[in-house]
Each structure stands twice: as structure tokens, then as C-alpha cells.
Amino acid sequence: MKRERVVLQGRREKAGKLRKLQIKRKNxxxxxxAMFMANVSFxxxxxxLGVYMRLLGASMFMVGLLSVAFNLTSxxxxxxxxxLSDSSGNRKSFIAFGTASIGLFYMVMAFVGxxxxxxxxRTLQGIFGSAMMPAHSALISELSTRAGSIFGLFNSIENAGYMVGNFLGSAIVRYLGxxxxxxxxxxxxxxxxxxxxLIRERPTGRRSLLGIILVQEGRKGWRSTVKGSAFRRLMRGHLGLFYVTVFLVMVASGQFYxxxxxxxxxxxxxxxxxxxFGIESLAAALTGYFLGKLIDRHGAKRFYLTAIAGYGLAFLLYALVKNVWLVFGVAFLSGVKWVLTINSTSAYVAQNVKVGERAQGMGMLNAMMSLGWVVGPLIGGYLSGISFTLNFVGTLIPLGLAFLLALRLPG
Known part of the structure; x- marks a missing residue:
């Protein structure tokens, strides 16, 4: 009898593990x-966006402000x-809300004169669209214990979608406007x-969103609302230094893009x-999963350093190359450095932040990227008014500083 109970218990456990695996694969x-389709849209x-602004009479500085507005609010x-995503244990609702919000404001843009x-x-997109990003990264990290590989897989899929969108967008603008x-x-x-x-999430039994976001008298901004969060721990030591380097890389990225x-x-x-843009996305799609597996095998730091160097090389070549066919080759290199950056930084956070604080860690990563895109476009819009070449070469300053600081990160 006892032996039968042990066998039955073993079968139940095995069936439970198989069921969880099937749900995870379906998710x-x-x-x-969903993310392929979203990235086709993006x-x-x-x-x-910048071309549309110019058609509406905006200056180059105002084109830069377009990125500043989005990334500052983000x-x-x-x-x-x-x-909120960590506290509620909810990922899919935040992803869906942010995605739909971005879509709504794109549709309204079609009627703006x-x-x-x-x-x-674009400012409103930054506010409401930011709900998507931390939950998106956290959910991906929870789908596999091999952070580099799972982020590599999704970066390949998402960049494939972005590439399709780039080429579709070019055709749609030409024929439909x-x-x-x-x-x-x-x-x-x-x-x-x-x-x-449609994603199935496991119930966590954590606090409801109503209790989290209900406004209470005497609150002093969101800093006190998130009392007890991981913010201070995330900004200490080598993680804090890591986030600073990400900010500097994204300053350069914002200057250029x-x-x-x-x-x-x-x-x-x-x-x-x-x-x-399509060629950049094609390169990222083709190499993302492969690079993610290499990151799992050899560690995130060395690939992050390679990515920073790739940024410097790509932007310098964009400044110097004037033949469009050669620029296509530069675009392929640029796509590789982008997916390498996303894979290595996401894996670094996933490997160094505990599961219960992972959405906050990913949110901080995304926030540093967005903050870099607040400062970078201001510099890029101003310098490009003088010379595009001056602006592109100028990206080497924040990139060089980021590379030197990243050398100090633990491997």
C-alpha cells in the first residue's frame, strides 16, 4: 500500500512538471x-516619426525633442x-495595456496636423507605453533559466518583426502615405x-493592484509609494556602475538615432x-539567438564590452561612408551591435537580480536606456543643426567613457 502511494505521488509530480512545461512552452x-506583431508595428x-515631423514643418531640434519627450516620460x-508588476505578480496585463496604449496614440497621430x-x-506614448517594457522583460526572464538564450530567442523574433515592419513601412509610405x-x-x-x-500566468497570491495604486492622503510622490522596493539595492555597487554605463551608451544611441x-x-x-532600418533589424534577427547562447556560455560582460565597441565603429562608419550600398553593410554591423547590447545587458540583470525584484531590475535597465535617450537627442538635435558628421563622431565621447567604466564590472 505504501509503495503504491509513493508510485502514485511520483506520477502526480511528473504529470505536474509536464503540465507546467507545456504551459510554459505555450506561453x-x-x-x-504577439511581440513579433508588435515589432512589425514599431x-x-x-x-x-522624424520624417513626419519634418513634413509638418518641425526644426531639427524639435525632431530631437520628439525622442526626448517619449524617453523622459518613459x-x-x-x-x-x-x-507594480512585481507587487501584483502580473505581467501580461501590463504588457497588453502598454502595447494597446502605444497603438491608440499612433492612430490618433494620423489625424494630427x-x-x-x-x-x-509621443509624450503620452512614453507615459502609458512604459507599462509594457519592465513586465515584458521580466516575463521573458521567467520563461527559462538560461537568460542569454531566452533573451536571444526573443530578440531574434522581435527584430525579425521589426525588419518586416521596416520594409512594409517603406512600401506603405510610398503607396498610401x-x-x-x-x-x-x-x-x-x-x-x-x-x-x-491569452498567456496563462500562475496566481501569486500577492497584493491586489487596487491596494497598491489607491491614492492616500499624505503621499509624497511615487518614491514613498514604492517604499521597501529594490531601488536602492539596485543602484549600489557594481549594478549601479553597470546602469551608469548603459545610460552613457544610450546617450550616444540617442544622439544618432x-x-x-x-x-x-x-x-x-x-x-x-x-x-x-530593415537591414539593421535583419542582422539582429539572424544573430540574436546565436549570440544569446554564447553569452550563456562565456558570460555577459565581455559581450557587453564588444557591443560598446561596435557602437563606436558603426557610428563612425555612418559618419564617413557616403555610398548607399556601403551604408547597407554598415547597417548590418549596426544591427549586430544592437542585439548584442540588448542580450548582454538583459542577461546581466537577470543573472544579478533575484526573481522577486526582476521586473524592477529590468525596469531600471529600461529606465537608464530611456534616460540616455532623453539626453542624447538634445545633443544630437543641436549638433546635427551644425553638421551630421560632427554629431555622429561626437558619439565616441560617451561611448569611450562607458567602455572604460564597464571594464571595472565583475565578470
Missing amino acids: VLILAV GMAFPY TIFQYPFGW SATGVLLL VRKLFLISGFLLFLSAGIVL SVSSVYFREAFGEWSVGVI
């Missing part, structure tokens, strides 16, 4: 489909949304949000914008 598939719309709101209106809508592009992009994001809600679509349009023609 991977659902999230992959790839369609993002490269043409920086402020990502960490609180990450804390002024650059100021687009700037306001920019406004129709934003409408189609918004529709795809609503569809993506609906698919995300906030004005790059305008530069490509003026230097090589409007058709080139989607194609160049």
Missing part, C-alpha cells in the same frame, strides 16, 4: 507571436510600473495586445530610410 509561443512607424514611469500635436502624442502608415501600425498593436492576454532617419532621407532618398 513562449503566444508571447513570441518597425513601420518609428523610422518615419524614464519616470518605467520603474513604478515595474514595481501639427508638429506640436505629434510631440504631445505616412498617415495611413500610423493607422495600420495602431491596428496591429491592438491585435498584439489581445494575443498577449533621433536624427538618423532625417539624415538617411536627405543623403540617400526617402526610400532608403525603411531599407536601412
